[in-house]
Every structure is written in C-alpha cells, then in structure tokens.
Amino acid sequence: MTQLHIAARSVELSALTKRFGRTTAVDGIDLALDGGVVGLLGPNGAGKTTLLRMLATVLAPDAGSLRLLGLDPARPDERLELRRRLGYLPQAPALYGSFTALELVDYVAVLKEHTDRDRRAQECTRVLDLVGLGDRRNSRIRALSGGMRQRVALAAALLGSPDLLVLDEPATGLDPEQRLELRSLLADTATRGTVVLSTHNTAEVAALCQRVVVVTAGSVRFEGTPAELRGLAEGRVWESPIADPRATRSWMTADGAFRNLGDLPAGVAPSPATLDDGYFLAVRSGR
Structure with missing residues (x-):
C-alpha cells in the first residue's frame, strides 16, 4: 500500500479541546512542533495525559483541529496511515502477563500491519535489543521486573522507527543507568x-529536550x-539564611541556606536561576 508521506509539521494543534463531563481537560490548545525531543511538563491533573492520548489517536478531540505528520486523524484512511507511522507508550501500559516479551512485541507488530513474518521477527528482535532486553525476549511478562516491563512497552512503541513517538512518563520504573540509556535512545530516535x-x-528535560511545553x-x-x-x-532568585517572607516561595537547600523565588528585593544580589525556578513561575502564571 502506498504511504502518504506529506511534508508538514509533525504536530499542529489549533484550539484543541477535550472535556469529560463538566471538566475541561484540554482547553483550546494551539501548538506547532516539528522535529527533536519535546518535553511536556505540568502538575498532576494538568491535562498532559489527555493531550498525549489525542496525539496518539486514542482519544478524539471535542473541538478544534489536530493534524499529525500532515494527516488528519478524524479521517479513517489518514488515521490508519498515521498509526503505521506512530509509536505510543501510555503512562500505565497494560501487558499480557502470559506472553513472552517477544510475543508481546510481535503481537503489536501484527496490529501495525507488519505482515512479512521474517521481517517482523527481525524488527521485533531489533527493538528488544535497542531497549536492552534481547537476552530476556523469551521471558514471560509476569516474570519481569517493573522496569523491564516498561522497556518491553517502549520496544513496542519503537516498532517501525516511527516518525512521531508519543511517550507518557517513559522513565517510570527505570533505574539511573537505564534512564541514561533511554536518553541516548530517544536522542537518536529524534534525529x-x-x-x-x-x-x-x-533534569530529564534539561538533558534531553530541545523544546519544552508547560501545561496547567x-x-x-x-x-x-x-x-x-x-x-x-533570571533576576528573581536569591538566597538567605532564613526563609524570606517577601518571597513567593522559599525552600531549604542541602547546605542549610534558603532559596527564595519572587520579586527580587532591593539591594539583594540574585542567584543563578534553574529550570525548576522557571517552571515554577510558568505554572504560577496560570493561577
């Protein structure tokens, strides 16, 4: 079947909206993304998972428009083509415990219409090797650790070298070494x-992402x-021996000093800002 490879932005959202009863989970988002690794930050309940589920074509928006890889997922033929070129790792992937790692990934490959058995076997082996589970491919899912199960789900998302990879908390359950390996893998995928x-x-955003989107x-x-x-x-962070009551927020650091964030008081020297500081101010801007 001929694939519709259309030169376009990877993600184009216009007034995208999703409601659950009286709750508006995604509220008129406009966003355009094209290439690289994009980090989505926000507090619990901010709408991140709902947004990612729409990007993964699991949910349909209630209003607004959504185009992915130049395709409209509201059109069945384009949605089918999009899903061939899309990889998705949900926040809590449901895996069949009686399957082996290889059987689970092969099952997903069949769903993605990898019809040639030999090529499908090679592709399943490739992605399991990518996530470091080549030697556990014949282990039952129920016998794997939480981190290994997460990597099986990631391997399934990587099938076919997707043009758009959507990952909801991909580092959940991974140890520090595995997190570093994940960074390298995603950086390579984003090329x-x-x-x-x-x-x-x-810290993951600072180390890996070319762009960041804060949602509240x-x-x-x-x-x-x-x-x-x-x-x-920048210019809104300072340190003091005690919490400064003039600060919007203060917290004790490892050396016992207090870090303060807010409008810099007169005569006080600013401290270097961090990504956490900027994120906190971005979140507060929506309150």
Whole structure:
C-alpha cells in the first residue's frame, strides 16, 4: 500500500479541546512542533495525559483541529496511515502477563500491519535489543521486573522507527543507568522524527529536550527552549539564611541556606536561576 508521506509539521494543534463531563481537560490548545525531543511538563491533573492520548489517536478531540505528520486523524484512511507511522507508550501500559516479551512485541507488530513474518521477527528482535532486553525476549511478562516491563512497552512503541513517538512518563520504573540509556535512545530516535514525552523530572528535560511545553489547567503556559524557560526566573532568585517572607516561595537547600523565588528585593544580589525556578513561575502564571 502506498504511504502518504506529506511534508508538514509533525504536530499542529489549533484550539484543541477535550472535556469529560463538566471538566475541561484540554482547553483550546494551539501548538506547532516539528522535529527533536519535546518535553511536556505540568502538575498532576494538568491535562498532559489527555493531550498525549489525542496525539496518539486514542482519544478524539471535542473541538478544534489536530493534524499529525500532515494527516488528519478524524479521517479513517489518514488515521490508519498515521498509526503505521506512530509509536505510543501510555503512562500505565497494560501487558499480557502470559506472553513472552517477544510475543508481546510481535503481537503489536501484527496490529501495525507488519505482515512479512521474517521481517517482523527481525524488527521485533531489533527493538528488544535497542531497549536492552534481547537476552530476556523469551521471558514471560509476569516474570519481569517493573522496569523491564516498561522497556518491553517502549520496544513496542519503537516498532517501525516511527516518525512521531508519543511517550507518557517513559522513565517510570527505570533505574539511573537505564534512564541514561533511554536518553541516548530517544536522542537518536529524534534525529529521524519527533519525540513528545511527558515527565515530572526537569533534569530529564534539561538533558534531553530541545523544546519544552508547560501545561496547567489544560492550557499551555509556556512553549520554548529549556534555556528560555530557565530565563523566566533570571533576576528573581536569591538566597538567605532564613526563609524570606517577601518571597513567593522559599525552600531549604542541602547546605542549610534558603532559596527564595519572587520579586527580587532591593539591594539583594540574585542567584543563578534553574529550570525548576522557571517552571515554577510558568505554572504560577496560570493561577
């Protein structure tokens, strides 16, 4: 079947909206993304998972428009083509415990219409090797650790070298070494397409992402580079021996001093801002 490879932005959202009863989970989001690794930050309940599920074509929006890889998922033929070129890792992937790792990935490959048995076997082996599970391919899912199960689900998402990879908290259950391996894997994947991932870890964003989107209450509060997000807090951070009552927020650091964030008091020297500082200010801008 001829594939519809259309030169276009990877993600184009216009007034995208999703409601659940009286709750608006995604509230008129406009966003355009094209290439690289994009980090999605936001507090719990901000609408990140709902947004990612729409990007993965699991949910349909209630209003607004959504185009992915130049295709409209509202059109059945284009949605089918899109799913061939899309990889998705949900926040809590449901895996069949009686399957082996290889059987689970092969099952997903069949669903994605990898019809040639020999090529499908090679592809399943390739992605399991990519996530470091080549030697556990014949282990039952129920016998694997939580981190290994997460990597099986990631392997399934990587089938076919997707042009758009959507990952909801991909580092969940991974140890520090595996997190570093994940960074390398996603950085390599992003050289050929777009990776959109949600995380609560700003260190992951700083180390991996070319762009960052901060979402609160279903709306985008910031979109730009990690350096630009950090820049929101430049000149608004200072340290003191006790919590400064003039600060918007204060917390004790490892050395016992207090770090303060807010409007810099007169005569006080600012401290270097961090990504966490900028994220906090971006979140507060929506309150």
